[in-house]
Amino acid sequence: xxxxxxxxxxxxxxxxxxxxxxxxxxxxxxxxxxxxxxxxxxxxxxxxxxxxxxxxxxxxxxxxxxxxxxxxxxxxxxxxxxxxxxxxxxxxxxxxxxxxxxxxxxxxxxxxxxxxxxxxxxxxxxxxxxxxxxxxxxxxxxxxxxxxxxxxxxxxxxxxxxxxxxxxxxxxxxxxxxxxxxxxxxxxxxxxxxxxxxxxxxxxxxxxxxxxxxxxxxxxxxxxxxxxxxxxxxxxxxxxxxxxxxxxxxxxxxxxxxxxxxxxxxxxxxxxxxxxxxxxxxxxxxxxxxxxxxxxxxxxxxxxxxxxxxxxxxxxxxxxxxxxxxxxxxxxxxxxxxxxxxxxxxxxxxxxxxxxxxxxxxxxxxxxxxxxxxxxxxxxxxxxxxxxxxxxxxxxxxxxxxxxxxxxxxxxxxxxxxx
Ligand SMILES: Cc1ncc(C[n+]2csc(CCOP(=O)(O)OP(=O)(O)O)c2C)c(N)n1
Ligand SMILES: [Mg+2]
Numbered sequence: 532x533x534x535x536x537x538x539x540x541x542x543x544x545x546x547x548x549x550x551x552x553x554x555x556x557x558x559x560x561x562x563x564x565x566x567x568x569x570x571x572x573x574x575x576x577x578x579x580x581x582x583x584x585x586x587x588x589x590x591x592x593x594x595x596x597x598x599x600x601x602x603x604x605x606x607x608x609x610x611x612x613x614x615x616x617x618x619x620x621x622x623x624x625x626x627x628x629x630x631x632x633x634x635x636x637x638x639x640x641x642x643x644x645x646x647x648x649x650x651x652x653x654x655x656x657x658x659x660x661x662x663x664x665x666x667x668x669x670x671x672x673x674x675x676x677x678x679x680x681x682x683x684x685x686x687x688x689x690x691x692x693x694x695x696x697x698x699x700x701x702x703x704x705x706x707x708x709x710x711x712x713x714x715x716x717x718x719x720x721x722x723x724x725x726x727x728x729x730x731x732x733x734x735x736x737x738x739x740x741x742x743x744x745x746x747x748x749x750x751x752x753x754x755x756x757x758x759x760x761x762x763x764x765x766x767x768x769x770x771x772x773x774x775x776x777x778x779x780x781x782x783x784x785x786x787x788x789x790x791x792x793x794x795x796x797x798x799x800x801x802x803x804x805x806x807x808x809x810x811x812x813x814x815x816x817x818x819x820x821x822x823x824x825x826x827x828x829x830x831x832x833x834x835x836x837x838x839x840x841x842x843x844x845x846x847x848x849x850x851x852x853x854x855x856x857x858x859x860x861x862x863x864x865x866x867x868x869x870x871x872x873x874x875x876x877x878x879x880x881x882x883x884x885x886x887x888x889x890x891x892x893x894x895x896x897x898x899x900x901x902x903x904x905x906x907x908x909x910x911x912x913x914x915x916x917x918x919x920x921x922x923x924x925x926x927x928x929x930x931x932x933x934x935x936x937x938x939x940x941x942x943x944x945x946x947x948x949x950x
Contacts, residue, residue: 566778566839567776567778567779567781567782568778569778569839569840569843569845570778570781572845574620575840575845575846576840576845576846576854577620578616578617578620578777578778578781578836579833579836579837579840579846579851579854580854580857580858581612581616581619581620581639581640582612582613582616582777582832582833582836583833583854583855583858584639584645584858584861584862585608585612585615585616585635585636585639585640586609586612586833586858587855587858587859587861587862588635588636588639588645588648588649588858588862588865589607589608589609589635589636590609591649591862591863591865591866592605592607592635592649592652592666593605593607593609593808593812595649595652595653595866595869596652596812597812600653600866600869600870601649601652601653601654601665601666602652602653602654602665603654603665603666603667604632604665604666604667604681604811604812605652605666605811605812606631606632606633606666606667606810606811607633607635607806607808607812608633608634608635608636608806609806609807609808610741610804610805610806610807610808610827610828610831610832611633611636611739611741611774611804611805611806612636612777612832612833613774613775613776613777613780613804613832613833613836614737614739614774614775614780614802614804615636615637615640615709616636616640616777616780617774617776617777617778617779617780617781617784617802618707618709618737618780618781618784618802619637619640619641620640620777620781621781621784621785621788622641622705622707622788623704623705624674624675625675625702625704626675626704626705626706626707626788627675627677627690627693627694627697627704627705627706627707628641628675628676628677628706628707628709629676629677629678629680629686629689629690629693629706629707629708629709630676630678630679630680630686630708630709630710631679631680631683631686631709631710631711631714632666632667632679632680632681633711633739633806634669634676634678634679634709635648635652635666635669637669637676637709638659638669638671638674638676638679641671641674641675641676642674643659643669643671643674643676645861645862645864645865646864646865646868646869647659648669648865649862649865649866649868649869650662650865650868650869650872651664651665651666651668651669652665652666652869653869653870653872654874654875655869655872655873655874655875656872656873656874656875657868657869657872658869658872659671660679661875661883662872662874662875663875663883664679667679667680667681668680668681675704677689677693683710683711683713683714683717683744684710684714684716684717684718684719684720685719686708686710687708687710687714687717687719687720687722687723687736688719688722688723688726690706690707690708690723690734690736691723691726691727691730691732691734693706693734694706694727694732694733694734694791694797695730695732697733698730698732698733698795703733703792704733705733705734705735705788705791705792706732706733706734706735706791707734707735707737707784707788708734708735708736708737709737709738709739710736710737710738710739711738711739711740711741711744712738712739712740712741712742712743712744712749712752712753712758713743713744713745713747713752714738714744715738715753715758715761716744716752716753720761720762721762721765723736724736724762724765724766724767724797724799725765725766727767727797728762728765728766728767728797729766731795731796731797732795732797733791733792733795733797734791734797735784735787735788735791735797735798735799735800736762736767736769736797736798736799736800737784737799737800737801737802738758738759738799738800738801738802739774739802739804740758740774740801740802740803740804741804741805741806742803742805743806743810743818743819745810745814746810746814746816746817746818747818748818748819757771757801758799758801759771759799759800759801761799762799767797767798767799768798768799769798769799769800769801770783770787770798770799770800770801771800771801771802771803772784772800772801772802772803773802773803774802774803774804775803775804775805775827775830775831775832775835776832776835777832777836778836780802783800784800787800805824805827807824807827807828837851
């Protein structure tokens with residue numbers, strides 16, 4: 532530990548605060564940052580392709596949700612693609628990424644098959660979590676995308692645990708933990724920052740500051756609105772970056788990953804970004820003006836980057852069109868695949884769950900629908916009973932109805948209970 536402490540002071544990321552353009556809500560008037568140099572042609576193209584794929588995927592996910600093909604909750608990150616892709620593009624395959632409930636794009640950017648992500652949204656067997664998690668619980672161990680969490684701030688301590696495991700096993704993998712501005716108000720935020728700094732954990736915290744936690748603007752939910760400074764008192768320094776600029780995010784995060792990997796110094800990056808859609812599919816958006824959304828859309832991260840590639844001769848209009856068409860083909864195929872993937876069999880209802888048996892008495896040992904205390908696996912031996920219960924549930928829910936915006940899953944109040 533002493534050795535690690537000594538390392539900590541060696542080289543922190545340059546004190547320079549990577550200032551983005553002034554964002555609404557950013558009271559300290561950041562200066563326009565000079566444009567970063569384009570990376571090589573292949574990398575530039577990949578950045579654009581991944582952002583275009585995420586955008587198209589999420590548009591389709593929204594559409595399929597309205598058709599009731601995708602169930603549960605759905606949180607889209609349309610508008611936030613540069614923050615996601617800029618970050619993942621500088622991670623190594625053996626680095627860990629952990630996010631929130633707004634992470635379809637994070638999984639895609641890590642290389643998870645879009646078919647499997649879509650199948651998860653549809654609750655189908657080929658989904659990344661076997662159809663049991665849905666939109667908020669995408670997971671891909673192979674690519675070290677460690678989820679998908681519905682509890683705001685719940686992923687922060689887990690990130691510290693992942694980073695600790697790297698240390699413990701003597702690996703130089705780094706954990707990148709992405710979370711929202713709202714999550715910076717949770718107790719988990721402070722506790723995790725403290726332990727990460729104290730134990731010099733190899734982790735980069737990246738706050739996706741989209742200026743709102745559900746319908747509450749940052750000025751109304753956080754006493755400190757410069758989130759890059761919010762963990763300073765706990766031993767974690769931070770910087771701000773323009774989260775709509777894929778290259779700026781890439782450069783900043785690369786530097787912070789290097790610091791975590793080589794110097795074992797955890798840091799915080801605050802990326803200014805914006806979600807064009809509501810908090811979730813059931814959001815009447817009474818808390819912001821249309822003009823504000825339009826203002827951010829004019830700085831669209833994909834459009835801006837594509838224009839630059841064309842202007843600097845890296846790509847032609849025809850190639851840009853090809854990228855869009857390719858994303859369309861991949862996503863259409865993903866939706867078809869998800870639709871054809873089977874539902875998990877009813878008899879597997881209790882797989883991967885456990886019910887505490889005789890060892891611990893309590894209400895939670897009882898499945899209310901078949902009132903004896905029993906381990907869940909026993910349901911498998913009673914398929915008729917399980918079937919009957921499922922039929923009753925389906926009859927109670929009524930026939931499948933097509934959803935329309937605003938009325939699909941109740942109102943915004945219901946949403947409070949979800950992710
Ligand atoms: C511990 C906890 N409290 C409240 C909620 C309800 N909730 C879901 S999302 C959300 C807002 C979080 O905002 P932010 O962290 O900024 O992330 P964003 O949705 O903007 O990506 C809240 C309060 C929850 N899921 N978990
Ligand atoms: Mg937010």
